[in-house]
Amino acid sequence: MKLAFKYMSMHLRSRLEYRSSFILAFVAQIFPTALSAAMVFVLLDRFNFSSKFDTYEVMLGIAIVQVGFGVAECFWRGFDRFSDLIKRGTLDLLLIKPRNIYLQIFGSNVEFTKLSRGVLGIVLFIVAITHIKFEVTFFKILLLIGLLAFSVMIYFAMYILAACLCFKTIESLEFTNIFTDGSHEFGQYPMAIFRKEVLYFFTYIIPIACVNYYPIKYILGESHNLLYLISPIFCFVLLGIAILTFNRCMEYYTSSGS
Secondary structure, eight states, X not given: OHHHHHXXXXXXXXXXXXXXXXXXXXXXHHXXXXXXXXXXXXXXXXXXXXXXXXXXXXXXXHHHHHHHXXXXXXXXXXXXXXXXXXXXXXXXXXXXXXXXXXXXXXXXXXXXXXXXXXXXXXXXXXXXXXXXXXXXXXXHHHHHHHHHHHHHHHHHHHXXXXXXXXXXXXXXXXXXXXXHHHHHHHHTSOGGGSXXXXXXXXXXXXXXXXXXXXXXXXXTTSOOOHHXXXXXXXXXXXXXXXXXXHHHHHHHOOOSXX
């Protein structure tokens, strides 16, 4: 953990060498994120869904996804740019160092300007839970906070899986953005508006519904199905698959050099 904080401190100090640029980039990231969230409400109203969903419940779902995506973009940038590590031979250098490879990839690239998404998400999260009427218990508050961590876990896993493809292709593939950016956009909408096939996809393949749909229904008392309560377990499954796949790819990695 000490080394992880050193990595973060190093990247932050580096960005703050150009403080004005950093602040402007950080603030600039907030506007498209806020616009994306606002469009959810505009489209729900345009297609007459706004009367079926509470504004703050929708805001809570948006917040959970935004925090997960924002934190993952900030701290897991090394996996998002994993192809650069392979092409430049940096991965080879990391492998001969006596440190955990995940920690080193994490430390290779931390983009603090991306954290603005997460900051906006936390603001929306606080606004939402202070306006939603539900039976407040310590367990439910703990679960709501846990959903933020589970959301981060999902995007961590997807960045790792996207990095696995780079072992074969060397270059990063743009279609992987369908699963990262695409799930981020889809996940902001209430899952109840989608067909069952879409809901199943975001339950068993990319388990966004397991953090912003099923648990919320249980917390708000709209369902007493215990499966909704334990649905975030799919986040652990996805992350476990991602780590096992990456470890397997590392076993067969023989450098990209000539």
